Structures are given as structure tokens and as C-alpha cells.
Amino acid sequence: MEGRPQGRRAAMLQTLPGSPEGCAMTLMNALNRLAVTASKRTDVIIVAFMLMAIAMMIIPMPTYLVDALIGVNIALSLLILIVAFYINHSVEFSALPPLILLSTLFRLSLSITTTRLILLDGNAGHIVKAFGDFVIAGQVVVGLVVFLIITVAQFVVITKGAERVAEVAARFTLDAMPGKQMSIDNDLRNGDIDQFEARRRRSRLERESQMFGAMDGAMKFVKGDAIAGLVILFVNLLGGMMIGMVQRGMPFAEAAHVYSLLTVGDGLIAQIPALLISVAAGTVVTRVNSDGEERDLGTEIVRQLSASHRALGLTALILLGVGMLPGFPLLVFVGLAAVLGGSAFVLWRRDRRAARSLVKDELQEHETMAEPGASSGASGASNDAAEDALESTERPRDSQVLLSIGTGLAEAAPLQPLRQRIEALCHDIRINLGVEVPLPEVYLDRSLPADRFQVELEGVPVSEGEFSGMALLLQDDPVHAQLVSVETFEAPSPIGSRPGRWAGRDHAERLQDAGIGFLFADEVLREVLDRTLRRYAADFLGIQETRLMLEQLEGKYGELIKEVLRILPLQRIAEALRLLVSEGVSIRSRRGLLESMVEWGSIESDAGRLTEHLRAGLARQISHQYADRNRVISAFVLAPALEEQLRATLARHEKSRDSLPDDIGRTVLVQLRRLCDMLPEHDSTVLLVHSELRRCMRRLIVRGELQLAVLSFRELASEYNLQAVGTVSLTDVLARPASRAGAVTPLATAS
Structure with missing residues (x-):
């Protein structure tokens, strides 16, 4: 019975604040409270990180804490690199520019701390010593060479290239912002997206422009960090040798060996995380996303490298040939060739099996x-x-x-x-x-x-x-x-x-x-x-169908439809829509068409002239319809002399502005037929003319039964480029459609 109070008293004494156990418990409780607070306030972690970096420049740190901070530096660099590989889009890592700044500040503070320890104590912790003894096996020359190679690779290759890419990306992103904003506004106006999606796209566009602009400046930090690493290396090396010989009385050879190993170890510890950050930054700024697809970088690389079995097979054959050369290790190259060749064979079998299965199913279905x-x-x-x-x-x-x-x-x-x-x-x-x-x-x-x-x-x-x-x-x-x-x-x-x-x-x-x-x-x-339905699609769009279309849109664009019907009769609306469809122009952009009708309906009483203004309002859709994947529109153009003559002819015949005189029309039609005969079947080349000539040239081509779309310069969006592949004149045809020669002209300046 007497022992129990004594045991309780002993337990109480062990947890007193002055005892070691009490101090440990108090410290653990404080750390727990700090962890709970940090989990709720993540901004505190960043603030503490910055304060720690500043304190490291001023306050001497013990070696065990320096080892921990070096581990934090390596872990942070690895984390940034891995996150950069796993993002699906560059904007998803918009915090990278400030992260580069913070990590650079932390590395420089850490280098100052290790430099202080090397010069004062000749000991910068276990990790620095391990890099000097194990990584470079105690060989100073080897360590210097490795350090210089890493620094040069980072400074000249990775950082320089990423800096240039970031600069170009920032400029292109800023230049493309007005066009992208117009595209978002156009999609919203046409009803393709709602207000929420438009705000999301604008926000993403703004973040993208800000990020690439910030990355342009952040790459300067990485470049400066590489230069600072070289300076710190020589300061540590020369300063350490002087302190060792003058203050500590060490022989030159011993001082050179000790401080060289510490300096090289410290330099590698600083440069390897910096290299990882540089690779992460370069990965983000050079990332090109596939259209409509969200994949991480690793998946995208493997998918594209293994997309063609022919490429893998050819690479395997080349490696096998290299292995046959005298003096080359045959086993290595044969092994690599076997791996690539096996992969190519597997892909070939898979593609062939899928193709055969598709054909057999289709044949079986037909039979x-x-x-x-x-x-x-x-x-x-x-x-x-x-x-x-x-x-x-x-x-x-x-x-x-x-x-x-x-x-x-x-x-x-x-x-x-x-x-x-x-x-x-x-x-x-x-x-x-x-x-x-x-x-x-x-x-x-x-x-x-x-x-x-x-x-x-x-x-x-x-x-x-x-x-x-x-x-x-x-x-x-x-x-x-x-x-x-x-x-x-x-x-x-x-x-x-x-x-x-x-x-x-x-x-x-x-x-x-x-x-x-x-x-x-x-x-x-x-x-x-x-072909038949598209050719005669306008015949299925009458007054009844137009009224039904407007009734379906009334719940969404009620006020706009009321204004259109106030300005234009239903018969003229239907006629304008039929004229658009007869030339293969999509009328899906309902809102854009209605707004153009409100704008021009009270000005143009003729349905044909009204249609020309509607086509101008659909410039982006029309340009996309006839452009290739590179947003280039191939077009025949009229010679300046012929164009002036045609415009003068139409000006003299006010009553027949939609048709050309027979003699000129026949000559132009012959030239156009010669040009079209040079083109491959189903080619998307168009005839590009002045807006005053478009209707008469369209009528001429319909009369000549040519499969050639006629566009005016007003119908070309500024985001697309023009490539003239042939010139129509009254004397001869200057054309190069077979080779697609000719300069690509921005449409913003083509007119």
C-alpha cells in the first residue's frame, strides 16, 4: 500500500517540466499542435519555409539540421519533377514559377549554410561527406569533372533551351489571346457553350497567359542559380584551402584533399536538385497537349513512340546493323534490337488482327x-x-x-x-x-x-x-x-x-x-x-421549316427572334437561309445568323445581298470548312487586271450585277476549268475574289458545273492563312497546284 503513493509520486516527478521526460513530452505536444495548425493553414508552411531560408543565411546551423534540410531540398526537387511529369496540362501546375523562386532561394541559403560549415569547421554534415566519399569515390578530379558536366548541361543545354521556349511561349500566348477570346465569345454567342463554360475558358486562358509570362522570368532564376553554383564552388575551394593552410597549419596536399572533397560534395548536392528543377521547368514549358485529350506526359510519350510498328522495326534493324560492326558489343545491340523488334512484332500482330477482324465482320455482315x-x-x-x-x-x-x-x-x-x-x-x-x-x-x-x-x-x-x-x-x-x-x-x-x-x-x-x-x-x-442530299439540302428548308426552327429557338433567344421578325419577313429569312445552305454553308450558328440579320436586315432589302453579309458573319466557320489541318486555305485568285476589269464591267451594268457578259464569262470559265482539271479529286481549293464579285463568280461556276467554292476576302477569319495555288487571267493561267507552291499569306493582310 505504501508503494503505490511512492509510484505515483515518481511518475509525477518524471513528468515535471524540469525533467528530461517532461521536456520531451512538452516538445511533442508543441509539435503536434503545430502539425494540426499547419494542416488547417497550408499558407503557414510556405511562410515558415521562406523564414527558414532567410534564417539559414544569418544563423549558423548544426550539422544534423543541415543534413535534414539537404534531404528536404532533394525531396522537394524530386516532388516538383514528378508532378511536372504527371500533370495533363501545363496550366495545372501554375504554381511552378513561384516554386522555382522559393526552391532557388532555399538552395542558395543552404549553400551559404554549408559554405559556413566548411570554412569554419571543415565539416558540413554526413550527406556532404557521403557525396564526397561515396558518390565520387574520394577522387577530387572525378568530382570536379562530374560537377562541371552537370553544371554545363544545366546551364547551356536545359536552362538555355527552356528559357527560349518559355520566352517564345509567353509571346505567342499573349499574341493569341485576342483571337482566343474572340473564339470564346463567338462560341458563347452561337450557343455552343454556356456562361459557366465561357467563364471557365476565360479563366483558364488568363491563367495560361500569366503562367507562361511568369515562366519566362522564372527561368532566369534557374539560370542564375547555375552561375551561383560555379561561384560558390570556387569560393569554397580557394577559401577552404587558405583557411586550412593559414589558420589550421595543414599541409597543402591535405588541405586541398579535404576541402576539395567537401566542396565538390556540396556542389553536387546543390546542382543535382537544381538540375531536377530545370528538367521539371523544361518539361512544363515544352509540353504540347493533344487535342481534346488529357494524358500525363509518360503516357503520351509511350503512346506516341509505340504508335508505329514500322518505326520500332526499322530502329531494331539499325541497331542490329550497328552491333555487327567490328569492335561493338554484339550482345548489347542484339538485346536492344530483340526488345524493339519484339515490340514491333506484337504491335504489328495486334494491328493486323484488329484490321482482319474488322474486315471479316463487315464481309460477314454483307454476306x-x-x-x-x-x-x-x-x-x-x-x-x-x-x-x-x-x-x-x-x-x-x-x-x-x-x-x-x-x-x-x-x-x-x-x-x-x-x-x-x-x-x-x-x-x-x-x-x-x-x-x-x-x-x-x-x-x-x-x-x-x-x-x-x-x-x-x-x-x-x-x-x-x-x-x-x-x-x-x-x-x-x-x-x-x-x-x-x-x-x-x-x-x-x-x-x-x-x-x-x-x-x-x-x-x-x-x-x-x-x-x-x-x-x-x-x-x-x-x-x-x-452528295445528292447536300446538293439539294436547300430544297428542304422552306417557310414552314424556318418557322419551326425559330419556334425551337424562341425559348433561348426570344427577344432576338422578335427583333428579327420585326425587321425581316419570314419569307426573306427562309430565302437567305436557303442561299447559304445551297453553297454548303452551315447554319448551325443560329445566334450569329440572327444577330447579323438584325444588323443588316433593315439595310439590305435583297435576300442575295443580305446573304453576303450573313456569310461575312460566319467567317470563322467558312474558313474552318475549307482549311487544312495547319489552318491554311488553298485558293485560286484573280489577276489584278482581270479583277479591275470585272469590277468595272459590273459597275457599267447596274441591272445585271450578278452576272458577267458572255464573252468574259466564257473566257474565265475556260481558265477555271483548266485549273480545276489540275487538282486531285475532292480537293478543297477555293476561288477567292473581291466581295463585289463573289455572287457573279458563283453563278458563273454553277453554270459551268464546276465543283469549286467561291469565297470573298470578307469571309476569311484572321486566324487562318492563305496559300495562292493559281492565278486566273484573261490571257493565261499561272498555276502550281500540283506542287502546292506559293507563299503562305496571313489572312489578316491578304485583302
Whole structure:
């Protein structure tokens, strides 16, 4: 009983504030409270980090604390590097510029602390000594060489390149800001995005511009850090040797050895984290994101490097050849070649298996659907019903669009896949043009030849042709087919003005393996309907459809629609929209069109002239429609003399401003036909003219049945560039369309 009070008293004495146990417990409690506070106030950590860096410059630190701070420096550099690799977009690491500043300040403070310890005590902690003894094996010359290599690589290669990239990125980002802001405003005005998405995009754009501008300056810190590392190295080396010989009486050799190892170890500890920061900064500023995709850098690199089995296979062959050279280690290069070659083989097998599976499924689908009675169950019942509809001897009476096919095409293009393609086609046209087109019906017309088709619009044939259903229409150069021993033949193409190259249907798998594009019979019919529906899409946009369109938009743009109907009658609105659609211009940008109608409707009474102003309001959409991936529009242009003559001619004939005199029109048409004959089929080259000439040139081209779009300079957005590939004159044609020669001109200055 007496021992228990004594035990409690002893326990109380052990936890008294003056005892060692009490001090430890008090310290632990304080650290716990600090950790809890820091978890709630992350800004305190950054403030403490900065104060610690400043204190390190002034207050001498013990060696064990210096070791801990060196570990923090290395950990911070590694963390920044890994985060830079795993971000999906540069803006996601917008804190990198201030992080570079803070880490540079911390490293310089740490270098000052280690320099103080080296010069005063000849001991800078275990990590510095370990770098001197273990990393460079106690060899001063080796350490100096390694240090200089790292410093030069960081200063000359990484930092210099990243600095230049950051400078260019900052300038380009700032220059592109007005265009990007206009694009966001245009998307918002057209209703493609809402207010929340517009604010998010503007905020991201602002952060992006600020970040690249800050990175341009932050790279100067990295560059200065590399220079400071060299200066600190020589200060430590010379100062340490002088202190060792003068104050401590050390021989020259001993002083040089001791202080050189410490100096080199300290330099490596400072330069390696600095190198990691430089690599992280360079990674962020050189990052190029894929369109519409969010991937980290590692995934993006591996995906792109392994995208082509041909590249991997060729690299393996080159490595194998290098290994065969005299004196080269054969085993090393053979091993590398085996790894790359195996990877190439695996990718090749995977791609080939996927291609074969796709072709077999498509062939099986065609053959299965073509065989009567091949289906069963519910699907069989639906197919039988569809076949009954196709076999019906009565022509559809109320069909707006009717596709009639012969028996041969009906066997090669089974109804079910064909109807699915037609439904998808109507959906695509609605999305691209903004016009609701009727769903074409398919009719088996036994009075037609077996391989013939005919497209009727409200009972009137508008397109017809003939092709073998058992042949494949090639989409690539026929030379490619000859390289894989596929025989081709020339026959009229139903989807072009020039003859097409065809191959037997039994070559489908071989063509697919070679990556050569081709079309089955149902795909050819789909393309025929695509061209027909787009050509006559304006016929499906009348007053009734225009009123329905406005009613659907009334809940979203009620006041705007009221203003449009106050200024313009419904008939003129429908006529203007039909003129746009007749030239393949999308009317999906409803809000932009309505605002242009409000702006110009009271000024222009003629629907044709009003349409020209509407086209100018759709400049970005029109430019995108005819530009390539590099935002370059290839165009024929009129010679200055011809353009002046045409404008003067139109000025003299006020009553016929939409047509040219017959003699001039015939000459210009001949020149344009010669130019178009030089172009490949389905080329996107346009004719670019002055806005006063666009309507008459369009009418001339329609009369000449040329597949050539006519644009005016007002319809070209400033973000796109122009490449003149041919010049039209009354005397001769100056053209180079085959080689695509000619300078690329910014559209902002083309007019």
C-alpha cells in the first residue's frame, strides 16, 4: 500500500517540466499542435519555409539540421519533377514559377549554410561527406569533372533551351489571346457553350497567359542559380584551402584533399536538385497537349513512340546493323534490337488482327444480310420485314427522297446495313449543315438494270449511275494496290466526275492489311446519297421549316427572334437561309445568323445581298470548312487586271450585277476549268475574289458545273492563312497546284 503513493509520486516527478521526460513530452505536444495548425493553414508552411531560408543565411546551423534540410531540398526537387511529369496540362501546375523562386532561394541559403560549415569547421554534415566519399569515390578530379558536366548541361543545354521556349511561349500566348477570346465569345454567342463554360475558358486562358509570362522570368532564376553554383564552388575551394593552410597549419596536399572533397560534395548536392528543377521547368514549358485529350506526359510519350510498328522495326534493324560492326558489343545491340523488334512484332500482330477482324465482320455482315433466310429469331423477323418492304412491287408514293436500286446492287448492298448508313448520313448532315433532311427510302426496282441505281427527289430523278456491286471502289492511289499485287480496273465512279479505280471484292482483306482505303457497295450508295442530299439540302428548308426552327429557338433567344421578325419577313429569312445552305454553308450558328440579320436586315432589302453579309458573319466557320489541318486555305485568285476589269464591267451594268457578259464569262470559265482539271479529286481549293464579285463568280461556276467554292476576302477569319495555288487571267493561267507552291499569306493582310 505504501508503494503505490511512492509510484505515483515518481511518475509525477518524471513528468515535471524540469525533467528530461517532461521536456520531451512538452516538445511533442508543441509539435503536434503545430502539425494540426499547419494542416488547417497550408499558407503557414510556405511562410515558415521562406523564414527558414532567410534564417539559414544569418544563423549558423548544426550539422544534423543541415543534413535534414539537404534531404528536404532533394525531396522537394524530386516532388516538383514528378508532378511536372504527371500533370495533363501545363496550366495545372501554375504554381511552378513561384516554386522555382522559393526552391532557388532555399538552395542558395543552404549553400551559404554549408559554405559556413566548411570554412569554419571543415565539416558540413554526413550527406556532404557521403557525396564526397561515396558518390565520387574520394577522387577530387572525378568530382570536379562530374560537377562541371552537370553544371554545363544545366546551364547551356536545359536552362538555355527552356528559357527560349518559355520566352517564345509567353509571346505567342499573349499574341493569341485576342483571337482566343474572340473564339470564346463567338462560341458563347452561337450557343455552343454556356456562361459557366465561357467563364471557365476565360479563366483558364488568363491563367495560361500569366503562367507562361511568369515562366519566362522564372527561368532566369534557374539560370542564375547555375552561375551561383560555379561561384560558390570556387569560393569554397580557394577559401577552404587558405583557411586550412593559414589558420589550421595543414599541409597543402591535405588541405586541398579535404576541402576539395567537401566542396565538390556540396556542389553536387546543390546542382543535382537544381538540375531536377530545370528538367521539371523544361518539361512544363515544352509540353504540347493533344487535342481534346488529357494524358500525363509518360503516357503520351509511350503512346506516341509505340504508335508505329514500322518505326520500332526499322530502329531494331539499325541497331542490329550497328552491333555487327567490328569492335561493338554484339550482345548489347542484339538485346536492344530483340526488345524493339519484339515490340514491333506484337504491335504489328495486334494491328493486323484488329484490321482482319474488322474486315471479316463487315464481309460477314454483307454476306449474311445478302442471303435470304440467314437470320432467325427477333432479328430475323425484323430483317424479313425489311426485306418484304424492299421486295414490295409498289413504289413508295409519298417519299421525298427515293433510292431505287437494281437486283445486283440489292444483293451486294443488303438493306439493313444500307438503312443504318442512311440514317447515320441524315444525322451527319443535320449536325454539319444544320438542316433537317428527310430519310431516303430504298426501293428494289426490277425494271432497272441489275447494277444501276437512281435517286429521285419528289418523283424527279436527280442522280443515277451504274457500278458493279461485287467490286470495291479504291480511295487511295492505285499504285499502292499494285504494290500488294491487287489487280485494279478503271470504270466510271458514281461519286466523282472522273473515272475511278476498282478492285474485286475478294481482295478486301489484302487491301485492309495494306492500309488502302476502299468502299463497299452500300458505302458507295451512301456517298451518292450524301452528295445528292447536300446538293439539294436547300430544297428542304422552306417557310414552314424556318418557322419551326425559330419556334425551337424562341425559348433561348426570344427577344432576338422578335427583333428579327420585326425587321425581316419570314419569307426573306427562309430565302437567305436557303442561299447559304445551297453553297454548303452551315447554319448551325443560329445566334450569329440572327444577330447579323438584325444588323443588316433593315439595310439590305435583297435576300442575295443580305446573304453576303450573313456569310461575312460566319467567317470563322467558312474558313474552318475549307482549311487544312495547319489552318491554311488553298485558293485560286484573280489577276489584278482581270479583277479591275470585272469590277468595272459590273459597275457599267447596274441591272445585271450578278452576272458577267458572255464573252468574259466564257473566257474565265475556260481558265477555271483548266485549273480545276489540275487538282486531285475532292480537293478543297477555293476561288477567292473581291466581295463585289463573289455572287457573279458563283453563278458563273454553277453554270459551268464546276465543283469549286467561291469565297470573298470578307469571309476569311484572321486566324487562318492563305496559300495562292493559281492565278486566273484573261490571257493565261499561272498555276502550281500540283506542287502546292506559293507563299503562305496571313489572312489578316491578304485583302
